[in-house]
Amino acid sequence: xxxxxxxxxxxxxxxxxxxxxxxxxxxxxxxxxxxxxxxxxxxxxxxxxxxxxxxxxxxxxxxxxxxxxxxxxxxxxxxxxxxxxxxx
Ligand SMILES: [Zn+2]
Numbered sequence: 001x002x003x004x005x006x007x008x009x010x011x012x013x014x015x016x017x018x019x020x021x022x023x024x025x026x027x028x029x030x031x032x033x034x035x036x037x038x039x040x041x042x043x044x045x046x047x048x049x050x051x052x053x054x055x056x057x058x059x060x061x062x063x064x065x066x067x068x069x070x071x072x073x074x075x076x077x078x079x080x081x082x083x084x085x086x087x088x
Contacts (some may be wrong), residue, residue, distance in 0.1 A: 007042060010035055041066040053078045 006059045021026035040062055049058055053074035060066050069075040 007039070010039055014039060037063075 011032055014032065017028050017032040017035060022033050040080045049060070050056060051070040051074050054070060056070045057068055058067050069078060
């Protein structure tokens with residue numbers, strides 16, 4: 001099974017679990033939260049899990065906002081590149 005097949009399965013499971021959450025099925029809410037969080041992280045992350053600026057491997061935090069850059073320097077560099085790109 002490829003990663004994208006797995007992700008599409010998880011998306012199906014997420015909507016089924018959401019129905020279960022709405023019907024107050026025991027344990028559904030916790031599992032739904034975990035799947036929804038994993039899917040959000042996957043949507044936001046770079047496709048190969050590397051820093052969008054320097055290409056170093058990224059470790060994603062288990063909670064909170066998923067990382068796109070490995071650190072502040074790479075984030076700043078990308079911001080400057082964007083600013084140049086839009087002519088500002
Ligand atoms: Zn970087």
